[in-house]
Amino acid sequence: MTPPQKTPTQDVGEFDHRATRRDFVFGELHRSDLLADPVLQLEQWLNAAKEAGNFDATAMCLSTATKEGRPSARYVLLKHLDTRGLCFYTDSRSRKGQELAENPFAALTFYWPEMDRQVRVTGRIERLPDADNEAYFNQRPIKSRIAAVASHQSQPIESRAALEERFKAVETEFPEQNVPRNPAWGGYRLMPDEWEFWQGRRSRLHDRFVYTPEGEGWQVQRLMP
Numbered sequence: 001m002t003p004p005q006k007t008p009t010q011d012v013g014e015f016d017h018r019a020t021r022r023d024f025v026f027g028e029l030h031r032s033d034l035l036a037d038p039v040l041q042l043e044q045w046l047n048a049a050k051e052a053g054n055f056d057a058t059a060m061c062l063s064t065a066t067k068e069g070r071p072s073a074r075y076v077l078l079k080h081l082d083t084r085g086l087c088f089y090t091d092s093r094s095r096k097g098q099e100l101a102e103n104p105f106a107a108l109t110f111y112w113p114e115m116d117r118q119v120r121v122t123g124r125i126e127r128l129p130d131a132d133n134e135a136y137f138n139q140r141p142i143k144s145r146i147a148a149v150a151s152h153q154s155q156p157i158e159s160r161a162a163l164e165e166r167f168k169a170v171e172t173e174f175p176e177q178n179v180p181r182n183p184a185w186g187g188y189r190l191m192p193d194e195w196e197f198w199q200g201r202r203s204r205l206h207d208r209f210v211y212t213p214e215g216e217g218w219q220v221q222r223l224m225p
Contacts, residue, residue, distance in 0.1 A: 023202050023203070024116040024199075024200025024201055024202060024204075024206065025116075025202060026114075026115050026116040026117075026199075026200065027115070027116070027199060028199060028201060028207060029197065029199035029207035029209065030207070031209065031220065031222065034197065034209055034220055036217060036218065036220075037083075037217075037218070038192070038195040038197075038211045038218060039081060039082065039083055041195075041197060042081070042110075042119060042121075042195075043081075045110075045112070045115075045117060045119065045197070046058065046078075046110075048112075048115060049112040049114065049115060049117070052112070052114040052115055053114060054112050054114055056077075057110075057112060058077050058078040058079075059075050059076075059077055059078075059110075060075065060076060060077070060078050060086075060088075060108045060109060060110050061073050061074070061075050061108065061109040061110075061111075062074060062075070062076045062088065062096060062106060062107075062108055063106060063107040063108075063109070064095075064096050064099040064100055064103070064106050065099060065103050065105075066099055066102060066103060067102045067103050072095060072096070072099065074096065076088040076090060076096075078108075078110075079136065079187070084189060084191060085123065085126075085189040085190050085191040085192060086108060086121060086189065086190045086192070087128060087132075087187050087188065087189045087190075088187065088188055089133070089136060089137075089185070089186065089187045089188070090153070090185070090186075090188070091148070091151070091152075091153035091154075091182075091184055091185050092127075092184045092185070092186065093152060093153060093154065093155070093184050094153035094154040095154045097153075097184075098154075100125050100188065104124055104125045104126070105122070105123070105124055105125065106122070106123070106125050106190055107120065107121065107122045108120070108121045108122075108190055109121075116199060116200030116201075117197075117198065117199055117200070118196075118197075118198040118200075119195065119196065119197055119198070120194075120195070120196040120198070121190060121192050121194070121195050121196075122192065122193060122194045123190050123191045123192040123193045123194070124190070124191050124193070125188050125189065125190055125191075126188070126189050126191060127186060127187070127188060127189075128186060128187030128188065128189055130183075130186070132186075132187055133181060133185070133186035133187055134181060136187065137181040137185065138181075142177050142179065145179040145181075146167055146170045146171050146174075146179055147167060148181070148182065148185050149170045149179055149180070149181075149182050149185075150163070150166040150167045150169070150170045151163070151166070193212075193213065194210060194211065194212055195210065195211040195218075196208060196209070196210045196211075196223075197209050197211075201225075204225060205225055206225035207222075207225075208222065208223040208224070208225055209221065209222055209223065210223055
């Protein structure tokens with residue numbers, strides 16, 4: 001006997017959040033508020049998010065895709081940025097590392113709910129040089145360095161106990177804490193070709209401004225929400 005087909009609204013129950021909403025009341029964004037350089041604008045908003053109490057203000061959602069266009073997303077931490085782009089570090093053997101190897105275009109998204117603000121950045125990815133990788137790796141806490149060596153990121157493992165055994169093995173092998181960086185671990189830079197700054201507003205009439213390249217600088221355009 002064929003089981004009855006469910007209608008789209010069946011079994012939604014307590015997970016139905018269509019009535020969940022809030023208004024965005026923190027502030028507003030005008031063209032005159034924006035700096036000409038989006039890097040400086042991002043720095044300004046990052047500092048404001050930290051001052052507002054966001055402990056993870058540098059957390060950003062990194063979206064990548066396979067060469068066939070199948071996307072995946074996860075949060076990473078912005079470690080430094082300059083006029084060349086935004087930098088983060090990870091294991092190149094991870095899912096994101098493999099996807100970036102075959103499709104070097106990505107997107108980064110920041111969201112700071114304390115301020116009703118969002119920033120989106122898209123562009124091409126490049127690997128950072130080994131000198132940068134070594135410098136940052138060696139300034140990380142020792143246990144973070146051990147974990148980076150012990151973990152073959154994104155690969156299956158039979159148990160938590162097995163993972164902790166790998167950690168202990170690396171810790172034992174390098175008692176003087178001179179843990180060498182695995183060449184697979186390193187940094188990436190997203191070189192922006194578009195920025196969008198979003199400020200939540202009442203009645204969903206949000207403020208959105210997009211930066212796109214123009215000559216040696218950037219053109220700024222308001223977008224409808």
